[in-house]
Amino acid sequence: MLKPDPVEQAMSDGATTIDLAKDRSIAQTILGQPLHQYFSKAVKEPFLRAVIFYSKKYPHPTRKNVGQWAIPFMDALDKLVAFNRGTREDFFIAVRRIVLGTIAHDGFYRERILAMFEWLIESLLNGKIYPRGEGTPKSNHWTEPQPYGGKHSIISKILIHRNEINKILGRSSNGDTNTVYDNHGF
Numbered sequence: 001m002l003k004p005d006p007v008e009q010a011m012s013d014g015a016t017t018i019d020l021a022k023d024r025s026i027a028q029t030i031l032g033q034p035l036h037q038y039f040s041k042a043v044k045e046p047f048l049r050a051v052i053f054y055s056k057k058y059p060h061p062t063r064k065n066v067g068q069w070a071i072p073f074m075d076a077l078d079k080l081v082a083f084n085r086g087t088r089e090d091f092f093i094a095v096r097r098i099v100l101g102t103i104a105h106d107g108f109y110r111e112r113i114l115a116m117f118e119w120l121i122e123s124l125l126n127g128k129i130y131p132r133g134e135g136t137p138k139s140n141h142w143t144e145p146q147p148y149g150g151k152h153s154i155i156s157k158i159l160i161h162r163n164e165i166n167k168i169l170g171r172s173s174n175g176d177t178n179t180v181y182d183n184h185g186f
């Protein structure tokens with residue numbers, strides 16, 4: 001007699017959590033069968049609806065009411081909303097509203113987000129962040145002027161010159177400037 005699949009059993013039982021093998025990547029877990037359908041319907045869709053619902057509780061952010069800390073975030077989030085072509089537009093607008101509303105009024109979160117940006121920049125200068133693929137997101141869901149991504153991205157250009165940038169900043173470089181760039185063909 002076949003043992004029931006633990007994921008299918010948990011889904012049919014209405015479990016709130018599903019334990020999977022520790023050697024499976026998150027992508028394999030979420031995108032693989034049979035969890036993909038479950039994750040989309042029972043996790044992702046309710047989450048997206050909740051974010052959209054709660055975002056409407058925040059005041060509408062404008063350049064005049066968010067303060068200086070939020071302006072660069074607003075510029076980036078405005079590009080995200082503008083370049084996104086209709087797909088989940090309400091979610092990206094909601095994220096914009098929540099992020100800007102939060103960093104505009106709450107230093108606790110703002111300072112942690114700024115710290116995270118510092119660490120991301122360090123990772124970039126250490127060659128650990130790769131540029132998005134050339135022409136991605138795909139133009140059927142994205143309106144950014146071509147060319148974009150890959151060798152056209154600012155990440156690609158920083159990777160090419162990261163040893164020089166690290167020297168200017170007084171940081172030591174970890175490895176050859178072009179290793180990440182060359183190995184991944186950006």
